[in-house]
Amino acid sequence: MLELAGVTVEIAGVSVLRAVSLHVPAGGRVALIGRNGAGKTTTLRTLMGLLPCRAGRVLIGGEDETHLPAHHRPRHGIGYAPEDRRLFGSFTVRENLLLPVQVLGLPAAEQARRLDAVFTLLPELAELAPRRAAGLSGGQGKMVALGRALMVGTRAVLLDEPFQGLAPALALRYAEALSRLHHALPEVAILITESNPELLRPLVERTFVIERGEIAPAG
Amino acid sequence: MAEWLGQNTLLLGLALLDGLAYAALVFMVAVGLNLVFGVLRIINIAHGSLFAIGGYAAASLGLFLAAHGLPGWIQYVALVLAAALVGGILGPVIERLVLRRIYGHEQVLQLLVTFALFMILEDVQKLVWGVQPVTNDAPLRLLGTVDVPFGEDVIPFTAYQLFVLPGVALATLGGLAWFLRRTLTGRIIVAVTTDREAATAMGIDARRVFLLTFTFGAGLAALGGALASPTTTLVPGIGASTIVLSFAVVATAGLGQIEGAAISSLLIGIGRSAAVYLAPEFEVVVPYLIMVAVLLVRPQGLFGVVETRRV
Ligand SMILES: Nc1ncnc2c1ncn2[C@@H]1O[C@H](COP(=O)(O)OP(=O)(O)O)[C@@H](O)[C@H]1O
Ligand SMILES: [Mg+2]
Numbered sequence: 001m002l003e004l005a006g007v008t009v010e011i012a013g014v015s016v017l018r019a020v021s022l023h024v025p026a027g028g029r030v031a032l033i034g035r036n037g038a039g040k041t042t043t044l045r046t047l048m049g050l051l052p053c054r055a056g057r058v059l060i061g062g063e064d065e066t067h068l069p070a071h072h073r074p075r076h077g078i079g080y081a082p083e084d085r086r087l088f089g090s091f092t093v094r095e096n097l098l099l100p101v102q103v104l105g106l107p108a109a110e111q112a113r114r115l116d117a118v119f120t121l122l123p124e125l126a127e128l129a130p131r132r133a134a135g136l137s138g139g140q141g142k143m144v145a146l147g148r149a150l151m152v153g154t155r156a157v158l159l160d161e162p163f164q165g166l167a168p169a170l171a172l173r174y175a176e177a178l179s180r181l182h183h184a185l186p187e188v189a190i191l192i193t194e195s196n197p198e199l200l201r202p203l204v205e206r207t208f209v210i211e212r213g214e215i216a217p218a219g
Numbered sequence: 220m221a222e223w224l225g226q227n228t229l230l231l232g233l234a235l236l237d238g239l240a241y242a243a244l245v246f247m248v249a250v251g252l253n254l255v256f257g258v259l260r261i262i263n264i265a266h267g268s269l270f271a272i273g274g275y276a277a278a279s280l281g282l283f284l285a286a287h288g289l290p291g292w293i294q295y296v297a298l299v300l301a302a303a304l305v306g307g308i309l310g311p312v313i314e315r316l317v318l319r320r321i322y323g324h325e326q327v328l329q330l331l332v333t334f335a336l337f338m339i340l341e342d343v344q345k346l347v348w349g350v351q352p353v354t355n356d357a358p359l360r361l362l363g364t365v366d367v368p369f370g371e372d373v374i375p376f377t378a379y380q381l382f383v384l385p386g387v388a389l390a391t392l393g394g395l396a397w398f399l400r401r402t403l404t405g406r407i408i409v410a411v412t413t414d415r416e417a418a419t420a421m422g423i424d425a426r427r428v429f430l431l432t433f434t435f436g437a438g439l440a441a442l443g444g445a446l447a448s449p450t451t452t453l454v455p456g457i458g459a460s461t462i463v464l465s466f467a468v469v470a471t472a473g474l475g476q477i478e479g480a481a482i483s484s485l486l487i488g489i490g491r492s493a494a495v496y497l498a499p500e501f502e503v504v505v506p507y508l509i510m511v512a513v514l515l516v517r518p519q520g521l522f523g524v525v526e527t528r529r530v
Contacts, residue, residue: 086414088414089413104422
């Protein structure tokens, strides 16, 4: 479903990713593990088209989409929950959730259907819906970011360190939500980044480890 | 103090009315500047040129229509039409040909480029309209004056400055607030202002938003100039003084706040015209004294929030 093939990415003249290859099969659950500064966020941003590739290719559904503009990726069914949530603080939770499908121009009925599906999967979002995103706690914000990614992520969602900074009880809730997601929508591929290699083991089928911008397949 | 007030109520009243009308014009320019900066992250020094060209275009169009014996109300259509033409033509041309090349570059370069643009537009304006003063006060005269009671005095003030200017500014404020909060296009603009990368990842084409926002901001500046044209004599340099004043407004308000821009326009507009009437030697510095006083106490501006991490 999603693939990086020998991708090199430079930021400010420094190569941050070096010949990285990674494959997320359709409906697969994949973890990308690495220490702080290893290149996890850069990998996801590259998949989203937010950074240009110096070398290599980005494939979506088997097609070479290396040069597909970033803002077209949601149209290909890819949702993204960036590190630190990055919600739009002045919008309500509902407005945050709806923005990507409104931008896509989906019919109102389809927008409502997707919102319902997200509320079914993450019931706490239904309660939070009228609240301003700026007033949410960190944990609530992560749930909203996951929901927002799912609104367009019909084929894949990229989750950047969703567990970072979550209290154990919240982390458990988040992990349960991911399991529900996998059972309710088995066709949606999930790529999660994390620094702790143990945490994601029960949730994923495959793990990639990234170190100083290089990935060696493992597990 | 009471005695001084007694002697100067008339002046005070005039300063207040004048300040209100002036604040309305400054607001039109400052709010566009603010919007453009929020989305494009470029401080557009040439924003004042759009004000000037909007003014000249409106005056010329008004004079042309009057010379052809068209009815008076056409004058007001001419103001809006001139602004729409200036914003609708110059906006996209500037964004596509100039700004598009400097997004994401160092701020020094951006400032130099928009300053160069300002110089070019100033010359274009001199080329088209010359250096002789241009006036068309027909829109001002047609509405006549209103006697405003002020204490024991009555101040005759033009209805245009009393009602039209503040009215348009209020409508702009309300319309913009509604547009940004309640329409999808408005929310898209807010999303790009808040976090461009996150907005892009949600499917928003930031480049299109840049073009739209810049054109809209250019139109607001041109409308400010068009509305100002009946109240003043247009001369070279009017763009420069406008941009400097609206920078003071934006800095005082803090970035990204349209209601804040309205309040600080009032503060600076009334402060400036109070100086004009009561202490003319301070006219030029009063807006900056207000700005400096505010920034000393609140460096982020009256309504600005302290910027946290922005990637
Ligand atoms: N905007 C940037 N400017 C300069 N260096 C960056 C930038 N973003 C990331 N880097 C560098 O790239 C490397 C990988 O960063 P990142 O992908 O954020 O790592 P991770 O998400 O694994 O913590 C780090 O060494 C970081 O310093
Ligand atoms: Mg990271």
